[in-house]
Amino acid sequence: MRNADEWEGIVVKKSRGLLDGSNMYRRLTIRLVDGSTTKVRVDRQLWNALTEGDLVTKAAGEDPVKH
Secondary structure (H helix, E strand, O other): OOOOOOEEEEEEEEEEEOOOOOOOEEEEEEEEOOOOEEEEEEOHHHHHHOOOOOEEEEOOOOOOEEO
């Protein structure tokens, strides 16, 4: 069984915004392999490297990475 902190999926949407008025937050909507979707916050470097349709994975205790 996979830990809830581990996942794999496809980027379906990229968004960003100044949610608190001073910090830029970058979020991805990910369609997981089981068909559900989740929103995750990522750093600028990963957000800039991804486009919709890219595969992203996250291991427990690690940051998400592009594949």
